[in-house]
Amino acid sequence: MGKSYTPKSREHQDRHLVGVKEYAQYHRDGFLKVEGLLSKDDVGMLFNLAEEQRLGIKSDKKDAPGDNPLDGEFASATRVHMLSRVNADAERGMLNPRVLDVIEALIGPDVYALQSMMFLNPPGRGGQGWHQDSYYIKTHPDTLIGAWIALEEVDEENGCLWVAPGSNHEPIYPPAGHGGGNVHAVDAFVDLTAVENVSHIDDEVNTLSKVVAQYPPPISVPMKAGDVLFFHSHLFHRSFPNRTTDRYRRSYVCHYCNARSWVPWDHDGYEGDSGNYRQILARGTTHHPYAEPAYGTEVFLFDGDDSSDSVRMMGMDDGMMMPIVQKKDE
Template sequence: MCGLSVEQYRFFGENGYLRVEGLIGNEELQALDRHSMALACNEVDLNGLPVEARNEGTSPADMEDKYFRFIQFHKHLELHERYMLHGRVLDVLAQLIGPDVMAMQSMLFLKPPGQTGQAYHQDSFYIKTFPDTLCGAWIAIDDCDEENGCMGFVAGSNNEPIHQEVGAPENREAFNENLTEIQGVDESREVMAKAKAGDVVFFHGHLIHRSRQNRSADRFRRAYVCHYANARSYTEWGGGNSAHILARGQTHLEYAEPRFVEYDPLA
């Protein structure tokens, strides 16, 4: 059991994020490292699954120019589901959002040098739960800092309502075409979410955040990011509650079973 201190719990409530150092062990991290590079080199049979990439080449030059996002692959690949249901990650989530945890979304990001980032946004704008209990868990596969495009959090914005987003202006750096932008953000409140490989950064669904451009010469910024909510929250997102895994505890709502991992949510 990975127990949080009172100070950590209070910090999350006040600031909307919490970095837990070394939550993913070295051997587990190496497995994620090998898998992500195998995906990038087209060495994993994806059987036609959709992948977002800037090019299809596998030469060293092409590799440096790639940007992959593997979304919802926990429905198709065992490793993605296994890390989505990682025991120590769920231990922390159970303390932050309650003992009943629903696993909803997975995204593997492979961000090469030069790749842009994402606009300011709140995840609960897109993934709505009732009550609103959404929480992200961001597993750092590489060390990440301002140079290679770490996330930036507007500390304390978790205590603000969901803001209306508008189209991103053309003169701002690094916006993903699928995201709109929250305008008028007080950037003086932004905290750079630096992390070491193996750290996990948890962040509230209302937290305003963005990611920066990878300005490094030769460093990837890879991360496996999953979103969760209290399993007793109702959602219509992604097919509704029946499409999402009961990862921990119990619920009165419908839920999905894991597809690959033998797992007891009450264990």
């Protein structure tokens, strides 16, 4: 007998509810900015984490010239990947309930938390050319979504995002010259051309820019601390280098997908058998393997009777899968 599933996660305080017009706007334009979604405390936690990373990078620069605290930054990395796997605050940021409230409404009800990136972008640094996120992180079905959390004021001067509204309806343009990079069925399109140098900041080099040019002029997305931009994984988007001399552009960017998707990606360059066992189940439920939060961050999963005789598979640290039965009160 089939199992009944009412897609409702366990209740939690301060839940953010998404409006129907917001849902429609996201799926029409490919992005949705929710102002003031994160509290000052939540922003402060992530901002402090960004500062720890910035100062840690600086402390490793033994030959940083001069007394200017920015001098050593310009030759340093501008982003840190997957802090959520090694830091409790980063995990809490990726699993922020109010961010997941919106994700649950836009692509849920079942949600995997996949990836985190801390961007620092000091003066004169940063920037990424036109790209589509599913070009890099593949899910099948293709349900990827990004959440871009501003940790301070972000504008055109210090490198805010630019988007091409409506470009989320485009397919993912595959990379040229090698296999394994396709999101869509191979040979299913008559005119889906490959692209080169995606994310390169020079539009003359990044051939995806030729597709972007078919759209009306892109728009910038200024943000304030605590605002969150949710964007579709097919959306053409980019940023420019920080043009200021005295401001950073700190942001925390996470990616999620529907937990019913098969995910060959696990951040470590792995594409092949399922990488689902590395992904945290953040909302709802799934028939796929999954991971639990490594630092015990509370997540609000399917709130219902899950007492049928069907079995779930949970990923272990060694990559093996173990059958488990989840009870409502576990």
